[in-house]
Amino acid sequence: MHKRVRFLLGVALGGGALLLYAWSVGVGGIVDRARTVAPWALGALVLLVVAEGVADGIGFWASVRPLGGGLDPLRSVQFxxxxxxFDIVSPAGAASSEPIMSRFISVATxxxxxxxLGVRGVAKYVKAAGQILLSSVVGVAVLRGDAAGVLRTLVAGVVAVLAVGVVAVAVGGRLARLSVAVLTPVAAAVSTVVPGVAADRDRVADAVDRFRSRVAEFGDRPALVLLIVLGGLLEQLLVAAALWTLLTALGTPVAFLPILVVVPLPQAATVVPVPASxxxxxxxxxxxxVVTTGVASVTAATAVLxxxxxxxxxxxxTGGLCAALLRGWRPGV
Incomplete structure (x- = not known):
């Protein structure tokens, strides 16, 4: 019941913010422009969105490969x-969906x-690092004037990502001990509600060690890291292509590269604990x-929506069907 209330509250807050955004740029203008989009553009949009979802399976396959041989490509796309x-329906969005998926992965492998959770954490970090680095390199070449603020944000993102990696390597042992100290009372509290959760310190320490060992495996398997990066970059290209197609169909053709630069920026919204950010x-x-391409706010809002x-x-x-299959549902059963 609490999860349902939190989900509805998150949807209400996020939906309210979305309506406020649409109202600020002009709801009527958004509707009028959306009606002008040609059917070919909508068809291309659907194909690009589907392709982006499938491309996510590349990094997923690579990330779970160290776990008992991993999953086959088709199952990786399904996962x-x-x-x-789960990003969409989880009360806290992406922040709460990854632990859910880690449970399914552990059972499947x-x-x-x-x-x-360890391998998926590495995948998220590597994917984000690759996308931000690409955006920063391209941004240096194409962003000028008012868009320089976006470039500074990207550079700050690169610095933050590198800092997290350096800290994790430099003080990994201390972080592990701190994690055990913090997670032991949490596990004890959760074990009173969820059966099967390890509550004693030794078992928590063992879980943290297994987490770290799986993370360390990627150091010996650079090909998997490269696949995760390439999968993330392909997703970035497909999202940028979808937005470029929409802006072109709305009568405001713009350069492709400035759009490519901004695709990773909204990922910062995943820290906002609402469904689908x-x-x-x-x-x-x-x-x-608006800042990087110079299009009108109402045009950008129409493309985004x-x-x-x-x-x-x-x-x-499609994601819901895949989730239902993971939970054991079968057609006709």
Missing amino acids: ALAGDF GTGYSEA LGAYDLLLGGAL LFRTTSLAFGLS
Whole structure:
């Protein structure tokens, strides 16, 4: 019951922010422009959104490969799409969906939950680092004037990502001990509600060690790290292509590279604990497009809302079907 209330509250807050954003740029203008989008552009949008969802399976396959041989490519795509579904329906969005997916991964690969969480944590970090680095390199070449603020944000993101990596390597042992100290009372509290959760300090320490060992495995398997990066960059290209297609169909053709630069920026919205980062993601992406491409706010908002409507619909439908299959549902049963 609490989860349902939190979900509805998150949707209300995110939806309210989204409505406020649409109202600020002009709801009527958004509707009028959306009606002018040609059917070919909408068809291309759907294909690009589907391709982006499938491309997510590349990094997923590579990230779980160390776990008992991992998953086959088709199952990896299924898991990736199910993850998109849980991003949308989880009360805290992406922040709470990854632990859910780690549980499914541990069952499918016959490994521990902490191990699954470890490899997925590496995948998220590597994917974000690759995308931000690409955006920074391209941004240096193409962003000028008012868009320089976006470039500074990207550079700050690169510094932050590198700092996290350096700290994790330099004080890994201390972080592990701190994690055990913090997680032991948490596990004890959770074990009173959820059966099977390890509550004693030794078992928590063992779980943390298994988490770290799985993370360390990627140091000996650079090909997997490269695949995760390439999968993330392909996703970035497909999202940028979808937005570029929409802006072109709206009668405001712009250069492709400035759009490519801003794609990773809205990921910062995942820290906002609402389903699908509703409202925060849309506002950040729309604002970044205005700054880097020079299009009108109402045009950027129209493109963003069309893209998000399509991606959320795909995540709820196809992703929901994939999630149902993971939970044991079968057609006709």
